[in-house]
Amino acid sequence: MIRFESVSKVYDDGTTAVDNLNLEVPTGSLLALVGPSGCGKTTSLRMINRLIDATSGTITLDGVDVSSTDRVGLRRKIGYVIQHAGLFPHRTVVDNVAALPRLLGGDRKKTRARALELLELVGLDERFAHRYPWQLSGGQQQRVGVARALATDPPFLLMDEPFSAVDPIVRAQLQDEFLRLQGEIGKTIVMVTHDIDEALKLGDQVAVLRTGGVLAQFGTPLELLTRPVDTFVADFVGGARGYRALGFEQLSEETALTPHTPVKLDERVSDRGWVVVVDDKGRPLGWVDGGNARDASAATLHTTSRFLPLTASARELLDGALAGPGGTLGIVDADGVFVGVLSASSVVEAVQGAAA
Amino acid sequence: MTLFEWLTDPANWTGSRGIPVQVGFHLLYTVISLAIASAIAIPLGIFIGFTGKGEAIVAGSANALRSLPTLGLLILLFLVLAPVIAGQLVFVVPTIIVLVLLAIPPILTGTYTGIQSADEAAVDAARGMGYTRTQILWRVQMPCALPLLISGLRGSTLQVVSTATVAAYLGLQGLGRYIIDGRAQADFAQMAGGALLVALLALALELLFSVLGKVLVSPGLRRTTRRRRTAPTDTATAALTTLTAAR
Numbered sequence: 118m119i120r121f122e123s124v125s126k127v128y129d130d131g132t133t134a135v136d137n138l139n140l141e142v143p144t145g146s147l148l149a150l151v152g153p154s155g156c157g158k159t160t161s162l163r164m165i166n167r168l169i170d171a172t173s174g175t176i177t178l179d180g181v182d183v184s185s186t187d188r189v190g191l192r193r194k195i196g197y198v199i200q201h202a203g204l205f206p207h208r209t210v211v212d213n214v215a216a217l218p219r220l221l222g223g224d225r226k227k228t229r230a231r232a233l234e235l236l237e238l239v240g241l242d243e244r245f246a247h248r249y250p251w252q253l254s255g256g257q258q259q260r261v262g263v264a265r266a267l268a269t270d271p272p273f274l275l276m277d278e279p280f281s282a283v284d285p286i287v288r289a290q291l292q293d294e295f296l297r298l299q300g301e302i303g304k305t306i307v308m309v310t311h312d313i314d315e316a317l318k319l320g321d322q323v324a325v326l327r328t329g330g331v332l333a334q335f336g337t338p339l340e341l342l343t344r345p346v347d348t349f350v351a352d353f354v355g356g357a358r359g360y361r362a363l364g365f366e367q368l369s370e371e372t373a374l375t376p377h378t379p380v381k382l383d384e385r386v387s388d389r390g391w392v393v394v395v396d397d398k399g400r401p402l403g404w405v406d407g408g409n410a411r412d413a414s415a416a417t418l419h420t421t422s423r424f425l426p427l428t429a430s431a432r433e434l435l436d437g438a439l440a441g442p443g444g445t446l447g448i449v450d451a452d453g454v455f456v457g458v459l460s461a462s463s464v465v466e467a468v469q470g471a472a473a
Numbered sequence: 474m475t476l477f478e479w480l481t482d483p484a485n486w487t488g489s490r491g492i493p494v495q496v497g498f499h500l501l502y503t504v505i506s507l508a509i510a511s512a513i514a515i516p517l518g519i520f521i522g523f524t525g526k527g528e529a530i531v532a533g534s535a536n537a538l539r540s541l542p543t544l545g546l547l548i549l550l551f552l553v554l555a556p557v558i559a560g561q562l563v564f565v566v567p568t569i570i571v572l573v574l575l576a577i578p579p580i581l582t583g584t585y586t587g588i589q590s591a592d593e594a595a596v597d598a599a600r601g602m603g604y605t606r607t608q609i610l611w612r613v614q615m616p617c618a619l620p621l622l623i624s625g626l627r628g629s630t631l632q633v634v635s636t637a638t639v640a641a642y643l644g645l646q647g648l649g650r651y652i653i654d655g656r657a658q659a660d661f662a663q664m665a666g667g668a669l670l671v672a673l674l675a676l677a678l679e680l681l682f683s684v685l686g687k688v689l690v691s692p693g694l695r696r697t698t699r700r701r702r703t704a705p706t707d708t709a710t711a712a713l714t715t716l717t718a719a720r
Contacts, residue, residue, distance in 0.1 A: 166601055192603030203598030207616040207691035217602050220612070249693030262598075275601070 118144050119165065119273065119305055124174035126160050126330070134160040135330035138174070142322070144272075147299060147306040149320030151313055152353070157330030158309045162275050165307060166192045178273060193221070196266030196274040196304070200282050202258040204250040204265070210236065211246040214265045221269065228268075235264040238301075240294055256287040263295070267302070276308040280315065292318055313354055317341065317361070325350050339365040363432035368467045372427060374448055374457030380405070385412050391442040394418055399454040404442045424449045427459075435464045476669070479662040490650070496674060498646035502637045503678075506569055507630060510576035515622070518584025522618065523610055528585065535578035547571045547639055564643040575636055576629035583625020587618025619690050627682040634675045638667070648674070 119142040126135040135157040142148040150158040163169040165176055167188045176183045183191055204213050212219075214232035219225065233246060239260040250258055259279060266274060280288045280295075296319060299306065310316050316323045317338040325333045325341065327349055334346045342362035345351040351358070379393040379401070386392055388407040395401050403420040410417035423437050424447040437446035438461040445458040479485060486492050521528050550567035558566055591614040599609045638649030651667025654660070687695070 168597075168601060189603045189605050192601060195601075195603075197598065197601030199594060199598055199601070201594045203592070203594035203596075205595050205599070205613055205616075205693075206592055207693045209693065216612075220604065220608065249691070249696075251693065251696055265598075265602075 118142065118177075118179055119148075119307060120177045121161070122175050122177070124161070124164065124171050124176055126157065126164060126169065127172045133330055135164070135171075138330070138332055140324055140332070140335060142305055142307060144179075144305050145303040146321040147308060147319055149316035149323045150307060150309045150326060151311065151316040151320075151323060152326035152333070153328060154311065155328050156326035158311075158326050159277055160330070161326070162277055162307055162309045165273075165275055166195045166197060193217070193269065194271050194273065196269075196271045198259075198262050198266045198274065198276040198279045200278040201255075202250070202262035204258055204261055206250050209247050209249055210241070210253070210261050213250065213261055214268050216265065216268075218268050232264070232268065235267055236261070238267070238298065239264045254287075255283045256291060259283060259291060263298075267304075272305060274304045274306040276306060278309055278311070281310065281312065288315075295319065317354075317364075325353055337365075360432065360435075363435060363468065364430045366431040366468060366471070367429075368427060368431055368434065368464065369471060370427065372459075372463070372467045374427075374459060375445070375463070377445075377447075377458045379455055380413050382413055382415070382418075386410060391445070393447050393455055393458070395455050401447050401449060401453075401455040404447075406442070422447065424453075424455065426451060431464060431468050434459060435461060435468075438464055474660070474662045476662045476665045479666045480669070485666075492670065495646055495648050495650055496670065498640075499634070499637055499648045499671075499674065502568065502572060502640055502645075502647055503630065503633050506572035506576055506633050506637070507626070509569065510573045510580055510629060510633075511626070513573070514577045514580035514625075515584050518581045518622075519588065519610070519615075521581075522585035522588025522614065523606075525589075531581065531585075535581055538574050539578050541574065543571055543575065543636055543639055544642065546574070547642060551643060564640075564645050568637075568640045568643060568645060571639065572633050572637060576633050579625040579628035579632070580622070581625070583621045583623075583628070584618060587621030587625075588614045590621065591617035616691060617694065620686065620694055623682060623686050623689065627679065630678050630682065631675050634678060635671055638671060 119140075121138045121140040124135060124138045125133065127133050138157075138161060140148065150161055152158050160169055164171045165178075165183065167183055170184070178191075178194075204210075205216060208216065211229060211232045214235055215223070215228040218228040218231065233243060236242075236246060241257060241260055241264070245253065245257065245261075250261070253261065259282070262279070266276075280291050283291065292315060299319075308316075308319060310319075320338060322336065323338055323341055324335045327333045333353075334341060334350045336344075339362055341350065341354055342358045342365070345354055345358070377393060379395040379399075380386055382394055382396065382402065386405055386407045390407050391404050392407050392413070393401055394403055394405050394413045401424045403418040404422060405413040405417050405419065419442065422441045425433055425437050426449055427434075429437075434446060438444060438459055441447070445460050446464075447455060448457050448459055450456050474482075488494075517531070520526075521531055547567055550570055551563070554567055555563055588610075595613055595617070596609060599613050604612065637647055638652055640647045641649030641653040648667050648671050651663050651670070655662070655664030655667060
């Protein structure tokens with residue numbers, strides 16, 4: 118658990134970077150610090166590993182006041198990932214990852230083996246291990262940065278704009294993989310970002326800071342989307358809040374599906390509308406348009422629509438229904454077997470029913 | 474006598490005044506001066522790069538050092554030191570001092586700019602990971618500073634090798650002998666020969682430094698790959714390659 122208690126940072130020239138910040142990051146969760154530039158989010162992060170010292174207030178890690186611990190020792194317990202990865206340019210990828218364990222006196226062979234494991238964990242195979250940082254793309258460097266931060270298996274992780282120096286496609290991919298990784302390793306993480314979508318996507322909790330280092334709102338992504346405290350937060354969170362909030366909601370398990378009789382491949386289609394086509398085990402293959410095609414064959418099969426389980430987010434379900442053939446979404450069960458369809462209006466009704 | 478004849482005359486290659494001996498002396502002055510200059514400039518450069526203190530003063534005085542007229546300084550030092558130092562050293566010490574002063578600025582500048590130019594993100598990462606300041610210096614900043622440090626050394630070496638000829642002014646040995654003596658005897662082949670040998674020596678040292686750079690500097694900083702070149706793909710080059718290989 119990382120806790121900020123009335124933490125402030127005032128510089129010598131009188132500017133307040135962080136103003137009376139109170140936050141709590143439960144063990145194993147990720148807090149995203151987000152806000153416009155100059156809101157003190159990076160300062161707040163760097164006060165945790167004492168790259169910057171707080172002027173007043175206390176920051177505790179699992180109950181221990183950071184200002185009472187020695188800086189170097191403190192930092193070695195906290196993984197640190199920064200924007201441009203900050204890899205050591207003169208060391209190979211594997212040596213970068215093994216650098217800190219080696220510094221702490223780890224055995225060369227063991228640290229290397231562990232480094233290779235970590236590289237694999239972040240999605241880099243052995244081919245990359247003996248390259249130098251300049252030979253990697255920005256996204257690959259960032260992966261190495263994450264692996265390096267995990268090298269000593271620290272309980273805490275600080276990440277300063279870790280994914281903002283890469284292009285949007287790679288960023289989304291890194292974020293997805295990072296979510297999966299966090300699911301496995303369950304570190305207590307504080308991440309700084311200026312990208313609210315990243316904060317909402319990755320954060321278990323999000324702290325929105327405003328210029329001058331004042332906490333504007335601290336809550337879960339859903340709370341931020343559905344109940345922003347003021348216009349600053351609402352504007353910062355941005356448009357389509359209601360729709361985006363659906364991304365954090367699920368329909369009740371009892372939501373009634375519309376029955377739908379699928380056909381098998383090569384069977385005749387008697388219905389005039391869109392019909393789901395399934396394989397022998399009942400798993401959906403796609404849709405066939407009964408208005409145009411007489412039978413379901415590979416040639417008449419439309420495969421662009423997704424089939425989702427009811428456990429998917431309300432946003433995915435609604436989006437799937439809106440984009441689906443005939444305004445419906447095919448639903449599958451946990452085994453991937455087709456069970457029925459949902460219309461957009463039934464998704465909306467289910468959401469409203471849950472809210473009421 | 475032509476330059477070629479002078480160079481190929483066996484008499485010039487033997488004896489206590491022969492070319493190998495003079496090259497040896499020349500190298501000796503060069504190496505001593507560089508060693509002393511490095512012993513001063515590298516620690517000082519590390520201090521400046523590490524603390525960021527004194528950069529303005531040192532950079533200014535380093536530039537002033539560069540503009541000192543070597544020959545004038547040599548004579549001055551000789552006159553100043555002559556009463557205090559006895560024996561052969563009275564010639565050696567001023568010469569070495571002059572060469573050391575000449576060698577310091579490039580090494581000094583190379584060292585501290587090298588340290589300061591170490592990738593900021595890498596240094597920040599190291600700090601955040603829990604490297605102590607000295608660990609950052611030795612494990613991150615110094616390795617990253619090596620290319621600039623070596624190029625500073627290389628610059629110093631070239632300057633010292635060419636300027637070490639002034640040793641002959643005070644009657645010392647070295648390749649400067651040929652230039653000074655040749656001038657005195659109006660033996661222009663000898664003068665040119667001496668100059669040529671200095672140039673060749675400089676070139677050889679230059680090569681040595683490029684090898685040193687390859688050995689000492691991480692390929693990660695040199696940005697070169699050890700991968701083999703890919704085979705030529707266009708037919709013309711391929712044909713040429715086979716032809717050359719067949720010969």
